[in-house]
Structures are given as C-alpha cells and as structure tokens.
Amino acid sequence: MARTPQDVTDAELALMHQLWDAGPLTIRQLTDALYPGGGPSQYATVQKLLERLEDKDYVLRDRRTNIHVFSATVDRDGLIGRRLQSIADKLCEGSLAPILSHLVKGNLSAKERLSLRKLIDELDDTPRR
C-alpha cells in the first residue's frame, strides 16, 4: 500500500514553530505555550509529539539535564527546502526549476522583480558557498 506519511504533522509543526521562535525548550514550557492551562494529558501529548519528532530527527533531546531540553535540528528554511523538494519530486521529476519559474511568472511586482535581480547580482559576486 505504501502510503507516505507527512514529514511533520500539523500538531508537530506547532511545536517546531515554538522551538524556532523561542529556542530550546522543555516539555513544560511547550505545553504552557501551546495548551495554556493544560493538564497532565496535554503535557503527555506534547511529550509524545516530541518523541515522534525526535524519532524523525527533526528535534534533538538533551538528556544530560534531569529535565530534558528540546531543540530543533531543522530550521524553518530547512523544512521549506524539504517540502519544496517533495513537490519537485512528485510534480516536476525532481527538478526545482519549474517551481522557481512558476513563482517568478506567477505574481511578482516591479519592486519584487528589482529586489530579486539584486539578489541574483549578489550571488554572481559570491560565487559558491
């Protein structure tokens, strides 16, 4: 059957957003932020979601401290990249070029075109990272 699960689930994504915005956090901190006034059940939910994120290597758990601290191993831009590649794989035979051209052709104001051109100029100067 081979279904393809989501890379990061909606509920998991909420945690990632928190970790991205507020740095390494504990389960307690995450629970308070995402389920204000939540009880032990919500705490456990956050814990389970973090466990799954850790399994998928989207999150790192620091076990040295007694109370574990979690941090994102993939940043926002990294996740954007993975999802873009996924679109490319499924719809563009793996190439990102059609996506880029879709975006450029799609909806780009004159101002955006200008800043985009400038961005390309910078890349010309900085040959390769």
Place this chain on the structure above:
Amino acid sequence: MARTPQDVTDAELALMHQLWDAGPLTIRQLTDALYPGGGPSQYATVQKLLERLEDKDYVLRDRRTNIHVFSATVDRDGLIGRRLQSIADKLCEGSLAPILSHLVKGNLSAKERLSLRKLIDELDDTPRR
C-alpha cells in the same frame, strides 16, 4: 482534532499525471495504463479514486457520453501553485516571498541565474497579463 487531509493523494496523483499527459480518458484507459493486466478490482479502484478527485474538483466527469470521460480541471502548474501556497501558509505566514528567496539562494548555477534574469526582463516588458 482537525487533521488536514492531502489535497491529492499519491494514488490519485498517478491518475492526474495520466490525465495531464494523455488528455481526457475513460476509466478503462486509465486502468490499463496504471494497472496493466488489472482485473475488475483495479478497475474499481481507479473508479473510486476518480470519484474522490471529482468530489474535490480536481477532475471533471463528462456524463453525456454513455461511457464517462474524465479530464483534469487543475493542471500541473496549478497543483504546484496550490502546494506552494500551502507551504507558504504553514511556514511563511502566507507569503511566497521567502520561498522564492530560498530557491534563488539555494542552488542556482550561473547559467540558471542568467536565464532567470532573462525571465525577469521579459516580465518587465510584459507589464501585467
């Protein structure tokens, strides 16, 4: 709980690819293409997938003919657009700009930069379509 289902499923996407590449098709034609040598079960599977795609308005069913003919209502580029917007909504507060800059910054050869610049030039000439 509110899980968000996929816009187009993997199995459904296979049908879309076929419809994009080979124009309007019947269930039989789709079955033969995707499940070569498939029996009535596979036929029914294709039928069910088409029914779901029709419900989601990704496919149009022509019922005038006795044997229904199916065609895509969203083209490849359209689906790319929807998925890009979905990424933007979940990761960039709805804006496509960060995605564009990700792609441009990411991995772009000198040649690609050149053709991209040319593409922008064309857009400057063709003010707004």
Place this chain on the structure above:
DNA sequence: AGGATAGTAAGACAGTTTGTCTGATATGTC
C-alpha cells in the same frame, strides 16, 4: 430474445496515520 460483456453506483474493509489520553515508574525537594 437472451446471454455475455462492460459500464456505473454504492459501500465495506483493513492498514496507517495522527492526535490524545492513562497508568506506571523514577527523581528531586522540603
């Protein structure tokens, strides 16, 4: 006309995924 053939229609079904929760067990503090 009558039966084989092929189509549509409706829904059952199981395996996963995903969000949520419960209970058991440690660990540290006062």
Place this chain on the structure above:
DNA sequence: GACATATCAGACAAACTGTCTTACTATCCT
C-alpha cells in the same frame, strides 16, 4: 517519607487511504 513533577511505555479512537465486493444497468451479438 510525602509530594510534586519528570520520564517512559503504550492504549485508544477518529480519520485517511488504498483496495476490493457486490448490485445494478446498458450495450452488443448471433
């Protein structure tokens, strides 16, 4: 030692997704 708070392990139901069965209808052929 009691208590609050952690971790750990796993149960659970709802929904999603791919697949299949069955019933019914229309067409074609000799």
